[in-house]
Amino acid sequence: MVASLVGDPARANMLTALMNGRALTASELAQEAGITPQTASSHLAKLEAGGLIEPEKQGRHRYYRLTDDDVAFVLEGLAGLAARTGHMRVRTGPKDPALRRARICYDHLAGDIGVQMLDSLRTRHLIRQKKQDIELTPDGERFLAKHLQISPYMLAHPRRPVCKACLDWSERRHHLAGTLGAAMMQRFAELKWAARDATPGSRVVNFTRTGEKQFAALFGNGKD
Amino acid sequence: MVASLVGDPARANMLTALMNGRALTASELAQEAGITPQTASSHLAKLEAGGLIEPEKQGRHRYYRLTDDDVAFVLEGLAGLAARTGHMRVRTGPKDPALRRARICYDHLAGDIGVQMLDSLRTRHLIRQKKQDIELTPDGERFLAKHLQISPYMLAHPRRPVCKACLDWSERRHHLAGTLGAAMMQRFAELKWAARDATPGSRVVNFTRTGEKQFAALFGNGKD
DNA sequence: TTCATGCTTCGATGGTAGCCGAAGCATTGT
DNA sequence: ACAATGCTTCGGCTACCATCGAAGCATGAA
Structure with missing residues (x-):
């Protein structure tokens, strides 16, 4: 299920970091989520299998981006529901000004x-x-x-x-x-x-x- | 996080059963999800705390409904993403005289x-x-x-x-x-x-x- | 080739959360 | 008053999964 993918805090942080539409490398996403590269790799594989993100190989880096705007819209909707209850994630909103x-x-x-x-x-x-x-x-x-x-x-x-x-x-x-x-x-x-x-x-x-x-x-x- | 609430299969089944906008009792939702009433009670409390559903007491029953259309809308979005990657859920039609x-x-x-x-x-x-x-x-x-x-x-x-x-x-x-x-x-x-x-x-x-x-x-x- | 970097796979561990049995309230019906 | 129904709380069990260390592949640079 898609929601369970987004439900995990580490994955949610990664997705949030990708919300501006830019692509980030696996290591960068690991750092965003505050986890080791091994763990991040596992998460990224799951997100990719779930169709939420897409990889792009470049040299020895692996860039990930959200699959399309639909994904971003659903994520935004989820964030909206979360904001209503006041129980929003610690890491809130986009970093990009x-x-x-x-x-x-x-x-x-x-x-x-x-x-x-x-x-x-x-x-x-x-x-x-x-x-x-x-x-x-x-x-x-x-x-x-x-x-x-x-x-x-x-x-x-x-x-x-x-x-x-x-x-x-x-x-x-x-x-x-x-x-x-x-x-x-x-x-x-x-x-x-x-x-x-x-x-x-x-x-x-x-x-x-x-x-x-x-x-x-x-x-x-x-x-x- | 809202997504983790929806992520659990049992809760997802409950929410899906509520998608038509009608209210269901706690026991009915338990049956929908294939779990015991005790477990369902725990799930329903979490969903209510997360603002996804609202209770209405009637006699000794407790009816639950989705909080509002925004919730249904986000759930539809999630279902849409899920459908893209493969399998979606199917639910109920009319069965009464x-x-x-x-x-x-x-x-x-x-x-x-x-x-x-x-x-x-x-x-x-x-x-x-x-x-x-x-x-x-x-x-x-x-x-x-x-x-x-x-x-x-x-x-x-x-x-x-x-x-x-x-x-x-x-x-x-x-x-x-x-x-x-x-x-x-x-x-x-x-x-x-x-x-x-x-x-x-x-x-x-x-x-x-x-x-x-x-x-x-x-x-x-x-x-x- | 040899080394370094970036990422993935493997295996083991631990914390968390779903699950149910039993018991406890609350409401309704007789 | 008593029993029945619907739901909740409590306690313990279990399974799952995120996590990381270590090792294994890739790619690119020297």
Whole structure:
């Protein structure tokens, strides 16, 4: 079973270290997990058999990376559940600052930036939140149309909600998911405000200088 | 860690059995997992501590359900990863007779029909539900008076609540109990929409053809 | 070749967690 | 009041698996 693979602390640490999409060698992962290379080798073999990671030989090194984004998404979901109960692992969240700052979660924005955006929308009453359910206010619709050229009919979907609160892996607070979350991320990309990192498999989102400014103007909290 | 909770085969079986959203008793979950009640109790306590499931006491039974959709979503993700590498689990289909459809629970309607009725009342805002407590809305009172000739003063009782959510035995979701639940069942009988099965001791409720139509007109969900 | 580095396999060990029998509460029914 | 049912707690047993030392393969460098 896949879950039992992730359940072991040593393996969980390895997977967490791989969450930024980069590949790491077996020794590096051993050090991350705080175990000897022999033990790590055993764990890595199991993770590979379970389809969670893929190896790539290079010289006498063996690089491992997460198989694909689906794995990362499931891991993020698990971390979200763990964060809810407060019983989170000692080693929490990503070490990579860039990954903490902004990253892709399925198809929407996550990380510090993503949380900040949802906060801003909420405090300015552009959305209304009741528990898990979020809906756009009339003000919010006007705001989206004016500044991002997003209109409600673009967001309609038979099964997916327009707005949804998604628990952020690193921040432990909610960011915005749903068709609106996806549409906004797409618009940021189209406007050349931000783009996924070029590194294959990376989930980091890099903001351009102007993108950062524009974003701050719309969703800034005055702190940066 | 959450993943280690899901990692254990016995617990995974329990969670899988709960994936359809219905609640199951501790003993039933024990049987699902193929373990003794003592062991199951230990597992269930851990799952509850991990925030994956929530208990609901009813009589001497203890029903467990998944905490919310987020849990189910993550479990689905895990199952998806597991399916990729090879084997997945298969579980249960319906196995019950027409007792599942409609039956008497004390003095009110239970079964698929009963659950459907409560759902309908809720989605149309004829009742307001906060956790276990339910109350009629003004719209609800008008609705009852107009279509079923039930007025609020008929429902007053010194000790019994007007509305109460009662966990359905077969559907494992709530149906409507309380004086209102009883009054509605009684009215259905008076209107010759439905009647208890003639067989002595049977709790099956048979709907007449016109009764079925009228009921569907009032509480139908368009699916039947 | 010879050595060094990186990783894997083998074997033994120990800690942890699942498991069940027996007994203890709690609730319900008679 | 008494018995029956459902669930939990306790104690001991067992099996599994993570862990590491030592040795065995690879690859690359001298």
